[in-house]
Amino acid sequence: MQISQRAQTIEPFFVMEVAKAALRMAEQLSQEDWPMIYLNIGEPDFTAAPSVQQRAIKAIEEGLTQYTPALGIEPLRQCISKWYETQFGLHVPSSRICITSGASSALQLACLALIEPGDEILMPDPSYPCNRHFITACGGRAKLIGAQAENRLQLSLANVQDHWGPKTKGVLLASPSNPTGTSIALDELKKIHAFVKSQNGVTLVDEIYLGLSFQLEQACTALVLDEDIVSINSFSKYFNMTGWRLGWLVTPAELVSPIERLAQNLYICPSAIAQHAALGCFEPQSLALFEQRKSAFKERRDYLVKALLELGFEIPALPDGAFYVWANCQKLYSSLGVNNSWDFTFELMKRTHIAVAPGRDFGQNDTAHFIRLSTASSMTSLIEAVSRMKAIFTS
């Protein structure tokens, strides 16, 4: 069988190799062994809010299971519009909100609607690997730019200006970012967007972790800057609904119709049950619960960052959101007899039964010395993980 060039250019997701190895090891552990601790995971340990669960059951019982409009049910688009109003004092009309099957579909639709074969999109390195693959899958090229610690591992205006070329079509940023948990300063984003617009380009901002921004000044959607920015969001992270596969896209008005046609043809509509259930996210008790859970993520971040620094990890930019810590483990290589973060990951797993994500998936900007640790595990697990690491790194 002749596999398409397009499919062949999509690289494997190495973190899955780690996940598989961790599961294999966990199966072989005996009762006396330390149980596996999964700090490689990119999804909240919390499940959907009670109201979301009840609404899903009700939707099934009442037969609200037919196809919906491609851009989603109007009540959900309106709830999201109201959420922007109350969270950010920003009027985003529901007509510009497109409900999608997770941020993944939102990214795919946006890329298909905007990228021509050969177009280049600038992205920071490190960044979430799938985002560059959405670009590649449309025939575009993700041009990765080494992000600097002094810019909190985000792109600066100078980066964008320096790398903008004749084929560049735009930028794709994520704020807060996976794997770094750091946000771009709104001021810098404003300058970047003004430059991009002056070049007739497009600014795409993946805001899937926006709800999990810990610092007030960072907790602001890029949409406050301009209606021409394309914002990608999701019910997966802040709303704790990863497997429900629901997200959304806010686009300039002129992009709504092309996105609608693409969605209609590519997958008809997002899951009806998930959409009816997600209305429960916007009830006051659910919103209060998400804020409580966000505080739990912040507490875990505070604990883990301090503990990792004490152990000898280096964290070039402290995370201000999401649930990740991007840590350089080079100084600890000698304790494990390794010389890169890939081997470090497997040796750490062997000795401590802790799974982490090695840096190589996320780009090439010194990523061979980095690991990503996730705080999407209970505080008890984090404390236990730190104590196991202490035993090998400080003995």
Ligand SMILES: Cc1ncc(COP(=O)(O)O)c(C=O)c1O
């Ligand atoms: C930065 C970023 N964007 C997009 C996604 C895709 O999320 P989903 O499709 O579950 O909404 C993820 C998932 O981890 C992510 O980290």
